[in-house]
Amino acid sequence: MRNRYLVLVFLLAFAALGARAETVRVNIFSQSKIKTLVFTTDEGKYSLVADNRMLMRLKKNAIIYFTIVGKGISVWDQDEHLGIFSELYLTASTRKSIFKVEPAVPALKPRFYDGDLKVTTDGGNLKIENYVDVNDYLSGVVESEAGPKAPYEYYKTQAIISRTYLYEKIWREGVEKYSLMDDVSHQVYLNRCHRNSLIRQAVSHTTDLIIVDSTNTPITAVFHSNSGGQTANSEDVWLSSLPYLKSVIDTFSIRQHNSIWRDTVSVDRWIKYLQNNGIKIVDGKSRAANLVYSPTSRDRCYRYMTDTIPLKKIRADFGFKSAWFSISPRPGGKVLEFTGYGYGHGVGLSQEGAMEMARRNYSFLDIINFYYKGVRVVNIRNIERQQSNRN
Numbered sequence: 001m002r003n004r005y006l007v008l009v010f011l012l013a014f015a016a017l018g019a020r021a022e023t024v025r026v027n028i029f030s031q032s033k034i035k036t037l038v039f040t041t042d043e044g045k046y047s048l049v050a051d052n053r054m055l056m057r058l059k060k061n062a063i064i065y066f067t068i069v070g071k072g073i074s075v076w077d078q079d080e081h082l083g084i085f086s087e088l089y090l091t092a093s094t095r096k097s098i099f100k101v102e103p104a105v106p107a108l109k110p111r112f113y114d115g116d117l118k119v120t121t122d123g124g125n126l127k128i129e130n131y132v133d134v135n136d137y138l139s140g141v142v143e144s145e146a147g148p149k150a151p152y153e154y155y156k157t158q159a160i161i162s163r164t165y166l167y168e169k170i171w172r173e174g175v176e177k178y179s180l181m182d183d184v185s186h187q188v189y190l191n192r193c194h195r196n197s198l199i200r201q202a203v204s205h206t207t208d209l210i211i212v213d214s215t216n217t218p219i220t221a222v223f224h225s226n227s228g229g230q231t232a233n234s235e236d237v238w239l240s241s242l243p244y245l246k247s248v249i250d251t252f253s254i255r256q257h258n259s260i261w262r263d264t265v266s267v268d269r270w271i272k273y274l275q276n277n278g279i280k281i282v283d284g285k286s287r288a289a290n291l292v293y294s295p296t297s298r299d300r301c302y303r304y305m306t307d308t309i310p311l312k313k314i315r316a317d318f319g320f321k322s323a324w325f326s327i328s329p330r331p332g333g334k335v336l337e338f339t340g341y342g343y344g345h346g347v348g349l350s351q352e353g354a355m356e357m358a359r360r361n362y363s364f365l366d367i368i369n370f371y372y373k374g375v376r377v378v379n380i381r382n383i384e385r386q387q388s389n390r391n
Contacts, residue, residue: 023131024131024134026181026189027182028101028189029103029108031181031183032108035067035106036103036126037102037128040062040064040099041058041099042112043098044092044096044098045094046058046062046091046093047089047090047093049091050082050085050087051086062077064077067105068121069084071121072084072086073119073121086121088118088119090116098192099117101117114132114140115131115136116130116131117129138203139193139199140189142202143191143199144187144190146355148195150358152198152202152358153367154354154357154358154367155202157364158202159199159209160211160364160368162187163206164210165186165220167210168221169186208380208381209378211372211375212375212383213374216383219242220348224345224349225343225350225351226257226342226350227250227342227353228259228322228324228340229251230298230346231247231248231347232346232347233245233247234347236298236312237346246373248370250371252356253350253353256352258321258343258352261340262338262339264336265318265335265336265338266336267291267333267334267336271291288334294328322341324340324346327339348372349367350371354367357370
């Protein structure tokens with residue numbers, strides 16, 4: 001009964017999203033404190049609505065400036081000051097409308113997006129949200145995550161994973177309350193898709209396909225850059241143990257760009273770090289040799305004698321690329337070399353491993369079932385129809 005309830009809740013959320021023409025909202029420049037923003041109409045036409053009042057219509061190449069002033073937003077066009085407002089919408093007036101946004105304070109690279117833009121304030125900074133069609137959003141995510149030169153079968157894989165991640169998040173947080181960022185905390189979304197038309201085709205060809213578990217609930221479709229040769233169990237990185245996020249030996253990720261990393265830490269700094277985390281160190285002339293650490297596979301904790309520290313904590317504290325590494329002293333005994341494997345948290349799909357599978361002619365179903373265990377790829381609308389027939 002509980003499983004049917006969860007599926008029903010998800011389907012209601014999906015139906016609500018569909019009723020809104022499947023438009024999602026994304027916080028862009030989400031990790032930056034923007035004070036001044038420049039908006040430019042790149043293609044098509046836009047309408048500027050300020051505090052629920054139509055302010056003006058914008059043609060191609062029209063420019064609008066937004067600047068924080070107290071608790072409001074000061075708005076200028078190229079000729080005059082338009083006023084101070086609290087909520088602004090730039091809505092597309094034509095089917096094919098593209099805009100450019102470029103933060104001026106601080107100065108950041110411009111980005112181009114499809115859809116509409118909403119500008120409000122949040123803690124003395126501009127809050128900038130892109131309201132965009134689901135497929136346009138997913139195309140931008142796939143290009144941002146995978147780049148323009150990945151195999152086509154991988155683009156289909158990433159599209160399904162990103163769609164699953166999106167719908168699961170909306171289902172979990174609610175259609176009205178979900179918050180979607182544009183960085184690695186959620187899914188990278190740095191621009192509209194414009195460098196490879198195959199990406200939009202891959203998103204279109206996989207429309208409505210998502211990954212579900214044995215209860216027809218969308219999975220938490222996490223992914224990372226490179227596993228280093230073995231993915232991690234979800235419980236080794238986060239609190240929950242999920243049956244489809246189990247460690248697998250991943251030879252496809254070996255000898256890829258992010259397979260191996262190296263870093264150095266002085267012996268004194270490492271010993272001080274260990275002591276600050278409650279580990280007693282055996283002192284003496286051979287202390288560097290005592291710090292050797294050589295795991296043969298992924299582990300949850302670093303071990304020194306009988307003491308341990310979670311590897312994910314060490315990764316976070318030192319900014320390492322992954323939580324899987326070995327430690328050996330360099331000649332002289334004053335510096336430790338860290339040889340690490342993979343890039344990212346290591347749970348779920350390895351992007352570089354999946355790309356290698358695609359290059360070896362594995363299908364998107366093969367790739368998904370390799371990294372996620374006991375799952376199915378289904379059309380969400382079929383689940384919706386099946387649930388309706390049961391009721």
